[in-house]
Amino acid sequence: MTVRTRFAPSPTGFLHIGGARTALYCWLESRRRGGEFILRIEDTDRERSTDEAVKAILDAMHWLGLDADEGPFYQTQRLERYKQVADELVAAGKAYYAYESKDEIEAMREAAMAKGEKPRYNGYYRDRNESFREDPNRVIRFRNPSEGSVVFDDKVKGRIEWANSELDDLVIFRSDGWPTYNFAVVVDDIDMGITEVIRGDDHVNNTPRQINIYHALGAQVPEFAHLPMILDKEGKKLSKRTSAVSVMDYRADGFVPHALLNYLVRLGWSHGDQEIFSREQMIALFDIADVNKAASRFDTEKLAWLNQHYLKTDEPRSLVAEFEWHLERAGIDTAHGPAPVDVIVALRDRVHTLKEMAERAKIWYAPIAEWDDKAVVKHLKNDSAVAVLDAAKSLLGACEWKPEPIHQVIEQVAAKLELGMGKIAQPLRVAMTGTQVSPSIEHTIYLAGRVEALKRIDAAIAMAQG
RNA sequence: GCUCCCUUCGUCUAGUGGCCCAGGACACUGCCCUCUCAAGGCGGGAACACGAGUUCGAGUCUCGUAGGGAGCACCA
Numbered sequence: 001m002t003v004r005t006r007f008a009p010s011p012t013g014f015l016h017i018g019g020a021r022t023a024l025y026c027w028l029e030s031r032r033r034g035g036e037f038i039l040r041i042e043d044t045d046r047e048r049s050t051d052e053a054v055k056a057i058l059d060a061m062h063w064l065g066l067d068a069d070e071g072p073f074y075q076t077q078r079l080e081r082y083k084q085v086a087d088e089l090v091a092a093g094k095a096y097y098a099y100e101s102k103d104e105i106e107a108m109r110e111a112a113m114a115k116g117e118k119p120r121y122n123g124y125y126r127d128r129n130e131s132f133r134e135d136p137n138r139v140i141r142f143r144n145p146s147e148g149s150v151v152f153d154d155k156v157k158g159r160i161e162w163a164n165s166e167l168d169d170l171v172i173f174r175s176d177g178w179p180t181y182n183f184a185v186v187v188d189d190i191d192m193g194i195t196e197v198i199r200g201d202d203h204v205n206n207t208p209r210q211i212n213i214y215h216a217l218g219a220q221v222p223e224f225a226h227l228p229m230i231l232d233k234e235g236k237k238l239s240k241r242t243s244a245v246s247v248m249d250y251r252a253d254g255f256v257p258h259a260l261l262n263y264l265v266r267l268g269w270s271h272g273d274q275e276i277f278s279r280e281q282m283i284a285l286f287d288i289a290d291v292n293k294a295a296s297r298f299d300t301e302k303l304a305w306l307n308q309h310y311l312k313t314d315e316p317r318s319l320v321a322e323f324e325w326h327l328e329r330a331g332i333d334t335a336h337g338p339a340p341v342d343v344i345v346a347l348r349d350r351v352h353t354l355k356e357m358a359e360r361a362k363i364w365y366a367p368i369a370e371w372d373d374k375a376v377v378k379h380l381k382n383d384s385a386v387a388v389l390d391a392a393k394s395l396l397g398a399c400e401w402k403p404e405p406i407h408q409v410i411e412q413v414a415a416k417l418e419l420g421m422g423k424i425a426q427p428l429r430v431a432m433t434g435t436q437v438s439p440s441i442e443h444t445i446y447l448a449g450r451v452e453a454l455k456r457i458d459a460a461i462a463m464a465q466g
Numbered sequence: 467g468c469u470c471c472c473u474u475c476g477u478c479u480a481g482u483g484g485c486c487c488a489g490g491a492c493a494c495u496g497c498c499c500u501c502u503c504a505a506g507g508c509g510g511g512a513a514c515a516c517g518a519g520u521u522c523g524a525g526u527c528u529c530g531u532a533g534g535g536a537g538c539a540c541c542a
Contacts, residue, residue: 010542045541102540109539118468118538139540157471166469166538174540181542205470205537228472229535237535263478266491270479273490292479295535299477302492312505349505410501425501437503 003035005196007061007068008185010042011053014246015060017238017298018200018230021264025227026198027066028265028286038192039071042185044178046076060247064257065279073192075184082179085187085217086140086172094143094216095172098125101137120168140173142183142213150208155225156291157201162208170209182206186213194222198288201226225288228268229295238298250303252329254353256322258314259307268292276309304352311348311357316341319354326358327365337365338447346443364447368434368456371463375436379426380464387417388427389464393457401450407442431460 005026009019030037039061043049058072089095100108109119126143145164153159172183179187189197204226214221232238238245244253250260262277269292271277271285311319320340327334334340343361351357362369379385395409414424425441432453438444445453 008542012542042542048541105540113467116467120538137540160470162470168538171540176540178540180540185542200536201471202536203542206542208470226471231535233477235534266478268478270490272480275478275491294472296479297477299492302478305492308505347504350503414501421501423501429502435502439503441501 001195003030003033003196004038004192004194005030005035005198006038006040006071006189006192006194007066008040008042008188008199009057010045010048011050011057012045012048013053013056014248015057016245017247017250017264019057020060020064020247020260021230021267022198022200022227023061023066024064024261024264025225025269025286025288025291026196028282029196029198029225029288030069031283032286035195036069037066038073038194039068040073040075040188040192041071042075042181044075044181044184046176046178049076056246056248063251064247064261070192073188075179075188078184078188078191079178081191082173082184082187086179086183089142089172089216090140092216095140096125096128096143097130097132098139098141098169098171099130099133099135099137100124118166121170123169126169137175139171139175141169142172142209142216144169144209144212150211152207152211152221152224154204154207155196155223155289156228157204157226157293160204160207164208164212167209167212172213182210183213186210186217186219189222190214190217190219196223196225196288198225198227201228225291227291228293230267231295231297233297233299235297243298243300252355254326254355254357255303255307256310256314256319256354259303259310262310263303263306267296267298276306308349308352311344311351311354316344316348319344323354323357326354327361330355330358330362332358332362332365334365338449342447346439346447350439363433363438364449371434372430372436375430375434376463379430379436380460382427384417384419384423385427385464386461388413388419388424389431389457389461391416392424392428393454393461396445396450396453396457401446403440403442403446406445410441427460427464428457431457 007023007026009015027037041054043054061068086095090097105121108122112119121141125141144167148164150162150164151159170182171180173179207224211221230238232243244250247260258279261279261282265277265282265286266275269286269290277285323340323344324334327340343364344357347357347360351360391413392409395412396406399405399409410424414421426436428441429436429438429444432438432444432448448456
């Protein structure tokens with residue numbers, strides 16, 4: 001039987017980090033085993049689901065490169081099917097109509113709590129065999145077994161056993177005519193032939209009751225794998241207030257998809273001491289059975305390290321499109337100025353993100369906005385600065401315009417004036433950028449372009465003499 | 467309250483009874499390299515939650531304790 005996994009988000013917000021990792025693990029598990037990956041949108045909560053959220057999730061999945069083989073399927077389009085299955089269950093005596101109001105249910109829960117018991121349905125209609133009637137409170141409840149226990153072997157958590165006496169008769173069809181989550185998922189997973197249910201471990205508690213529904217429906221129970229949560233730096237639940245949670249926020253912050261994927265795959269899973277994984281390696285090596293049981297914390301600094309790793313090692317051309325997206329967002333006009341690919345080469349081992357790179361790239365696309373006074377005083381207002389700038393200017397006017405020849409020019413200036421590189425590079429750096437920090441001097445000059453570089457040297461000479 | 471789950475350096479993790487006075491990575495830190503900033507190279511400090519038990523031997527098995535988490539909805 002071919003392996004089929006699915007990612008089933010509810011469209012009530014953006015794709016967040018935890019969801020992205022779940023999607024990644026589902027995707028990897030299906031890819032490694034030559035199976036299929038299905039995307040399903042769980043939108044039965046009509047109040048909270050939105051089309052914008054659906055689009056945001058799809059966009060994020062696409063940006064990450066987690067392509068689905070089937071779907072997206074929408075639960076709202078499968079209402080008739082859920083009705084049909086629920087009716088079958090009622091007809092077979094495995095589910096029944098119940099007519100308590102929400103207030104009555106609430107009172108029931110409070111009474112149970114007061115007695116120190118688990119709040120649950122008291123089973124009033126369980127054996128009353130009431131027939132269908134029009135009633136605003138009409139729901140369908142599943143007749144959960146009252147004896148024995150449910151056992152399953154979770155691929156992450158191990159063996160879990162649950163006494164049926166702990167479970168009550170859950171509502172599978174609400175009074176508003178929509179199925180509930182626990183019912184819809186089971187029907188969907190059966191219909192879609194899902195063999196591996198991989199999801200967050202907040203669903204562990206739902207699993208026994210879902211297994212009972214599988215049994216009632218006479219369906220094969222899939223394998224389950226419940227992933228531990230991802231916490232924030234403080235070990236608290238990830239929340240928008242304390243950290244970036246949306247995948248697309250990470251894009252805006254300048255991370256590349258591969259780095260995020262690599263970070264996520266290592267959060268809760270490992271392969272010996274290996275830290276860096278190409279997509280192919282992830283697919284070949286990942287195994288859901290090797291995932292850790294404990295929750296883990298999201299560490300942006302390690303993500304940043306991985307991001308820089310990919311900025312440094314990826315083919316620069318492959319980063320251009322994403323980098324241009326950031327340049328545009330930073331309000332930079334690239335009509336004039338260096339080729340973005342050259343900027344990437346000059347800056348990639350000096351920044352951790354593409355956002356930072358775009359910020360630093362500004363000095364080559366627009367005039368120097370402000371001069372760092374300390375830099376000017378230290379490197380331009382001294383005995384040798386003017387001579388250095390003059391010498392550089394005349395040689396740069398004629399050399400081939402590439403980093404290597406420019407480097408030769410710098411060395412010639414140093415030799416001619418009998419000065420160390422520090423005395424040569426710093427005045428030129430201030431001339432080019434207005435600051436004392438930038439990439440290697442030959443790249444800094446190269447990126448400015450010959451005309452602009454000479455203009456900036458002239459301006460610096462004027463300043464040095466002024 | 468009840469049920470279920472979790473617990474190795476600050477963080478992510480390796481470890482499936484002896485190879486572990488616990489290995490790697492991020493972060494931090496010392497030195498080297500160096501035109502600035504980085505990057506890079508070589509070092510350093512840093513952990514088996516606690517207590518019993520099983521065993522010749524326990525991070526690894528069992529049981530308790532403590533701490534953390536999830537769920538107990540006509541939300542997914």
